[in-house]
Amino acid sequence: MATILKKETIAPAFKRYVVEVPEVARKHQAGQFVMILLHEHGERIPLTIADSDPEAGTITLIVQEIGKTTMEMGLLPEGTEIAVTGPLGTPTHIERWGTAVCVGGGAGIAPLLPIAKALKEAGNHVVSILGGRTKELVILRDEMEARSDEMIYTTDDGSFGRKGFVTHALADLIEERGKPDIVFGIGPAIMMKAVADLTRPHGTPTVASLNSIMIDGTGMCGCCRVTVGGETKFVCVDGPEFDAHQVDFDLLMKRLRTYVAQEEEAKRRFLEAHRCRATENAEVTA
Amino acid sequence: MTTGKLSPKERMQIPRQPMPCQDPHERVLNFAEVALGLTPELARREAERCLECKDPKCVAGCPVGIDIPRFLVEIREGRFDEAIRIVKETNTLPAICGRVCPQEDQCEQVCIVGKKKDPVAIGRLERFVADWERDHGTVELPVCEEPTGFKVAIVGSGPSGLACAAELARNGHSVTIFEALHKPGGVLVYGIPEFRLPKEIVRWEIENLEKMGVEIRCNFVVGKTATVEELMGEEWGFDAVFIGTGAGLPYFMGIPGENLIGVYSANEYLTRVNLMKGYRFPEFDTPVKVGKRIAVVGSGNVAMDCLRTALRLGAEEVICLYRRTRAESPARLEELEHAEEEGIDFRWLTSPVEILGDDEGRVRAVRVIKMELGEPDESGRRRPKPIEGSEYTIDIDEIVMAIGQGPNPLVLQTTPGLELNRWGNIVVDEVTMMTSIPGVFAGGDIVTGAATVILAMGAGKKAAAGIHDYLLGKGGLGGEPRREVAAPPAG
Numbered sequence: 001m002a003t004i005l006k007k008e009t010i011a012p013a014f015k016r017y018v019v020e021v022p023e024v025a026r027k028h029q030a031g032q033f034v035m036i037l038l039h040e041h042g043e044r045i046p047l048t049i050a051d052s053d054p055e056a057g058t059i060t061l062i063v064q065e066i067g068k069t070t071m072e073m074g075l076l077p078e079g080t081e082i083a084v085t086g087p088l089g090t091p092t093h094i095e096r097w098g099t100a101v102c103v104g105g106g107a108g109i110a111p112l113l114p115i116a117k118a119l120k121e122a123g124n125h126v127v128s129i130l131g132g133r134t135k136e137l138v139i140l141r142d143e144m145e146a147r148s149d150e151m152i153y154t155t156d157d158g159s160f161g162r163k164g165f166v167t168h169a170l171a172d173l174i175e176e177r178g179k180p181d182i183v184f185g186i187g188p189a190i191m192m193k194a195v196a197d198l199t200r201p202h203g204t205p206t207v208a209s210l211n212s213i214m215i216d217g218t219g220m221c222g223c224c225r226v227t228v229g230g231e232t233k234f235v236c237v238d239g240p241e242f243d244a245h246q247v248d249f250d251l252l253m254k255r256l257r258t259y260v261a262q263e264e265e266a267k268r269r270f271l272e273a274h275r276c277r278a279t280e281n282a283e284v285t286a
Numbered sequence: 287m288t289t290g291k292l293s294p295k296e297r298m299q300i301p302r303q304p305m306p307c308q309d310p311h312e313r314v315l316n317f318a319e320v321a322l323g324l325t326p327e328l329a330r331r332e333a334e335r336c337l338e339c340k341d342p343k344c345v346a347g348c349p350v351g352i353d354i355p356r357f358l359v360e361i362r363e364g365r366f367d368e369a370i371r372i373v374k375e376t377n378t379l380p381a382i383c384g385r386v387c388p389q390e391d392q393c394e395q396v397c398i399v400g401k402k403k404d405p406v407a408i409g410r411l412e413r414f415v416a417d418w419e420r421d422h423g424t425v426e427l428p429v430c431e432e433p434t435g436f437k438v439a440i441v442g443s444g445p446s447g448l449a450c451a452a453e454l455a456r457n458g459h460s461v462t463i464f465e466a467l468h469k470p471g472g473v474l475v476y477g478i479p480e481f482r483l484p485k486e487i488v489r490w491e492i493e494n495l496e497k498m499g500v501e502i503r504c505n506f507v508v509g510k511t512a513t514v515e516e517l518m519g520e521e522w523g524f525d526a527v528f529i530g531t532g533a534g535l536p537y538f539m540g541i542p543g544e545n546l547i548g549v550y551s552a553n554e555y556l557t558r559v560n561l562m563k564g565y566r567f568p569e570f571d572t573p574v575k576v577g578k579r580i581a582v583v584g585s586g587n588v589a590m591d592c593l594r595t596a597l598r599l600g601a602e603e604v605i606c607l608y609r610r611t612r613a614e615s616p617a618r619l620e621e622l623e624h625a626e627e628e629g630i631d632f633r634w635l636t637s638p639v640e641i642l643g644d645d646e647g648r649v650r651a652v653r654v655i656k657m658e659l660g661e662p663d664e665s666g667r668r669r670p671k672p673i674e675g676s677e678y679t680i681d682i683d684e685i686v687m688a689i690g691q692g693p694n695p696l697v698l699q700t701t702p703g704l705e706l707n708r709w710g711n712i713v714v715d716e717v718t719m720m721t722s723i724p725g726v727f728a729g730g731d732i733v734t735g736a737a738t739v740i741l742a743m744g745a746g747k748k749a750a751a752g753i754h755d756y757l758l759g760k761g762g763l764g765g766e767p768r769r770e771v772a773a774p775p776a777g
């Protein structure tokens with residue numbers, strides 16, 4: 001079992017966890033994730049390893065609280081033991097490409113952290129474009145700045161950086177400076193689709209990290225499958241990163257909606273049972 | 287009760303005793319076990335049917351060679367404790383095998399009584415004594431030898447890994463099982479449903495193994511968390527490794543529409559329900575879709591489990607699509623019969639060609655084609671071929687693919703030098719079960735392809751013997767223990 005050593009709120013409905021799990025910390029490479037299970041009755045969910053400290057034997061997880069499991073995780077006090085399995089998935093393929101652009105939105109900024117770090121270490125010129133609905137939802141700004149040569153911010157409401165979507169900023173960047181050597185676009189499926197559509201005509205290699213529903217994370221169930229270049233792939237073992245130009249994002253988005261009814265139900269029940277605590281972020285006493 | 291006094295002729299007159307079962311109408315509404323188990327009276331009566339053959343064919347029919355007539359006599363005489371002791375000399379998981387072995391193809395197929403009448407119900411009797419022991423709390427753990435100081439890693443906690451671990455622990459080796467999932471048991475916990483094999487029984491067997499000193503580390507994916515090579519290196523320090531990772535990779539048919547919402551692999555469907563307890567959502571967090579009209583493709587044990595699970599989740603109509611006929615169906619006879627009793631709509635000689643979806647990408651129908659049996663193929667079974675122009679559409683809202691599983695490549699790809707056959711299964715020495723890498727052994731479905739619990743257990747045991755010999759250098763391969771022999775725990 002793994003222990004939650006530290007928990008802090010980094011933005012509304014975003015928490016950072018430091019979890020002690022030495023074997024995973026030692027082996028982690030950029031692009032990999034863990035499966036977590038909070039308790040016997042829980043659901044197994046995938047979370048990207050945002051950072052790792054092999055010496056301390058810890059990994060960092062950045063979690064957006066959007067449903068029952070992620071909200072419940074937010075209520076666990078430091079010191080709680082949870083099941084953590086990993087590191088899973090194929091590590092990011094890193095090369096010295098030249099100019100690499102990291103485009104991130106929402107929780108998708110978390111997986112960009114280790115990727116940007118690896119890109120920079122490999123000698124790339126890293127330009128990061130981060131976006132969110134409003135200023136406080138553009139998470140991990142300091143961390144990404146430390147790993148990037150240039151930063152561009154966008155917000156839907158114009159409260160920070162330029163007003164608009166990350167794709168607008170990416171389009172302008174390509175317009176002004178020519179196409180970059182590689183783009184990593186990670187965020188909600190709809191954002192990744194937009195990034196892919198934008199870079200496709202330029203022929204710029206573009207990588208997306210897919211967030212399909214998973215159970216085991218080891219290639220056993222097939223529930224994470226997506227169509228890439230006309231072929232069925234398992235995101236947990238063949239990915240999670242794929243050539244964004246080949247991904248059938250419409251199918252991915254449909255499959256992500258498989259259980260919306262049950263998810264809404266679970267969330268409603270959970271919020272009813274923990275009405276104030278979930279929002280106030282107090283600790284569960286039981 | 288008269289015991290031991292009957293003539294063979296009189297024994298032959300006793301009919302096979304019926305297995306008490308939940309009523310079909312009742313049981314499709316719950317996940318509780320279908321077969322309730324024999325009473326002591328029924329068990330003794332059934333055991334009386336055994337002729338105590340001088341050359342018992344049944345023993346040869348059992349892959350692990352349980353001394354069947356000897357334990358049947360003890361049951362007949364009412365000495366159940368003695369009976370279970372005999373069974374456990376050769377089989378460490380009798381409560382499980384008694385429930386899930388395809389007996390009609392093994393011990394019972396060759397039983398002499400079966401030549402004229404129904405064979406002796408060996409499997410049920412095996413289950414009976416195992417259950418009796420558990421209910422009476424008289425369990426005796428095998429005595430373990432003095433610690434040898436050798437450390438063995440077992441990859442995977444399915445029946446092959448469990449059997450291998452038990453055997454090695456008996457021989458005094460220090461054993462650690464690494465399991466990728468959060469619960470040990472392999473297919474016994476994530477695949478075979480509660481109504482056929484209560485998970486309580488698996489848990490109980492695994493607890494016994496832990497009492498013998500076997501350590502189980504869940505949430506550990508060999509090939510990812512650590513490779514086989516690393517396990518055998520300085521840091522982890524294992525002297526030998528057994529790979530029992532099973533056949534966990536789901537196959538799909540490659541027909542159009544297979545990635546629509548509502549198309550499940552059998553593994554996903556059963557894992558959601560059994561391992562994650564999706565049938566108890568929202569008390570448990572993992573959801574599973576509950577369709578009204580469900581089709582399952584295939585007709586093996588896995589397909590039967592999906593069909594009957596669908597019924598219990600509340601489906602109104604459950605259809606089995608199989609390209610051959612009932613006679614070729616690879617499922618255990620008992621499962622097939624139970625499924626028929628429960629009202630499954632079997633469509634033999636029928637194969638899906640396309641799955642159709644609605645605008646939201648959800649399954650709405652399956653197009654199927656009728657088949658006929660042609661010439662026998664390499665396996666001797668008549669090859670099904672489509673009948674042109676016989677296609678038709680069945681409205682469904684969910685479909686489960688239960689057409690087989692292959693080897694999961696996670697361990698295989700990360701273990702350089704491991705020889706595989708053309709299907710991706712591990713090649714082993716048939717006597718020692720050692721792979722192409724010295725000190726690395728394998729057994730179960732990862733070697734044979736999807737097979738049975740008892741064959742996997744048998745392979746685990748055989749590999750344990752191979753490992754033991756290897757470690758003690760008997761095979762001329764091993765050496766001295768690398769460490770000092772640990773002092774036995776005080777007290």
Ligand SMILES: Cc1cc2nc3c(=O)[nH]c(=O)nc-3n(C[C@H](O)[C@H](O)[C@H](O)COP(=O)(O)OP(=O)(O)OC[C@H]3O[C@@H](n4cnc5c(N)ncnc54)[C@H](O)[C@@H]3O)c2cc1C
Nearest residue numbers: 045047048063064067068069070107211212213214256263
């Ligand atoms: C490889 C990978 C890495 C990820 N990394 C992160 C991360 O670093 N930080 C983060 O906040 N989120 C990450 N996610 C998404 C995260 O797994 C989901 O947000 C989480 O499962 C939601 O669970 P819930 O019960 O809180 O919400 P729910 O209400 O159950 O679900 C909300 C939505 O999340 C998705 N989802 C639901 N169940 C699962 C499941 N078992 N597996 C995957 N997705 C599911 C569905 O699209 C669903 O509509 C990642 C997903 C993948 C596949």
Ligand SMILES: Cc1cc2nc3c(=O)[nH]c(=O)nc-3n(C[C@H](O)[C@H](O)[C@H](O)COP(=O)(O)OP(=O)(O)OC[C@H]3O[C@@H](n4cnc5c(N)ncnc54)[C@H](O)[C@@H]3O)c2cc1C
Nearest residue numbers: 442444445446466472473477508532730731737738739742
């Ligand atoms: C639904 C279903 C019903 C069945 N019904 C019957 C039946 O009625 N009778 C019968 O005799 N047989 C039946 N079988 C077949 C039988 O269950 C298998 O043949 C048997 O379980 C194989 O045992 P095993 O030890 O080789 O592997 P498994 O039982 O498959 O166990 C393998 C274990 O290894 C773990 N693992 C895999 N990769 C890794 C890794 N990289 N690191 C760590 N752990 C790993 C897996 O998570 C799993 O727990 C059925 C199978 C299924 C799927």
Ligand code: SF4
Nearest residue numbers: 348383387392393409
């Ligand atoms: S283990 Fe299986 S084959 Fe052997 S006696 Fe028991 S039921 Fe028969």
Ligand code: SF4
Nearest residue numbers: 336337339344397398
């Ligand atoms: S073959 Fe049948 S009758 Fe003969 S010993 Fe075995 S169980 Fe008894």
Ligand code: FES
Nearest residue numbers: 217219221222236
């Ligand atoms: S999550 Fe089960 S195969 Fe990918």
